[in-house]
Amino acid sequence: MPAARPADGGAVRSSDAAAVAAVEVRDLHVRLDGTPILAGVDLTVAAGEWVTVIGPNGAGKSTLLRAVGGLLPASGAVSLFGTPSEALRRRDRARVVATVAQSPVVPAGMSVFDYVLLGRTPYIAPLGRESTADLAAAHEVLDGLDLAGFHDRELATLSGGERQRVFLARALAQGATLLLLDEPISALDIGHQQEVLELVDRLRREHGLTVLATMHDLSIAGEYADRMVLLAEGRVVAAGTPREVLTEQLLATWYRATVRVVDGDHGPLVVPIRPRR
Structure with missing residues (x-):
């Protein structure tokens, strides 16, 4: 299934992507209701790369994606394919960035x-x-997302997992070159988790999509990401390949978790274990 493509180019063309980063975040600070959420985040995502942001609850992962997608003010801190985010008109940004949020608004009927x-x-x-x-x-x-028989169904009648696939379908139909996926598999069973992530990865490889995602499942995140960013207390505390970030020491420090990390075929597998008494 090829990714949907626009009939005409937007403000940022994919041919420009080879020379510049898809996402450039520099010294990003975000405060919500007076509370600091992000405190000087730096992040670079190369065109065609898959980067997954991980971190404990409240680390600011979803806030980071919202800022990159233009849903939160981030004056001067975010550039998309070499263009400052605030310089993009809404329609032009929508041709560049497609977002799958954790809980999108579902229109009635x-x-x-x-x-x-x-x-x-x-x-x-x-x-x-x-x-x-x-x-x-x-x-x-x-x-392509196994939803051929759902065309006329109302969104409100679908299960959580079925809705999640529909949310991804809308983002893919948008034909953008950058996908922002905020916990895209949280409501899916393990079979559909694999189907969705394999589809996203295939489209990325075949059509040059760039993926910036957040995930709680560390093993799955490590299987698909080229690089990972560990966010904690509103800042980047580790970044690198999955094997560099998913270490027992880092996960113990920032998640306060007792785990065993086992090397797998495509990345490290994180296994929670009961702490010794």
Whole structure:
């Protein structure tokens, strides 16, 4: 299933991606309701790379993704494919960045197909209608995510796992070059977790997508990420390959967890163990 592509280029073209980072975050500070959440975060994601941000609850992972996606003010701190985020108009940003949030708003009474079709909004003229290509893109991603029989179902009638796949389908239909995935598999069973992540990885390799994700499941995160960033107390405390970040010492320090790290075929596997009494 190829990733949906816009009929015309946005403000940032994929051909520019080879020369610049897909995401550049420098000294990002975010305060919410007066409380500091991020305190000087630096992050670089190369074009075509998969970077997963991990960290304990409250570390600021979702806040970081929201800032990168333009949903939180981050004046001068975030650039996308070499362009300062605040310089991008909303429609242009939507052609570059697609986000799958943890708990998206589900419009009342909306069908699965109509929801996925919303991903094509950046390519539809104001007061215009979707094209045949837009409809085909929506059908294509639904088929690729094993949702072919869900077109006319209302979103509200779906299980949590089914909804999560629909949320991803909308993001893929958007045809953006950067995917922001905030806990994309948290509501899925293990089979669909693998299907979704394999699909994202295949699209990344075949179509040059860049992925910035957050995940709680450390073993799965280590299986798919090229690099990992460990966020704690609002700052980056470790970054590198999965084998460099997923160490027993780092996880004990920042998660306060007793684990055993076992080397696997595609990355380290993190096994929780009961602490000795």
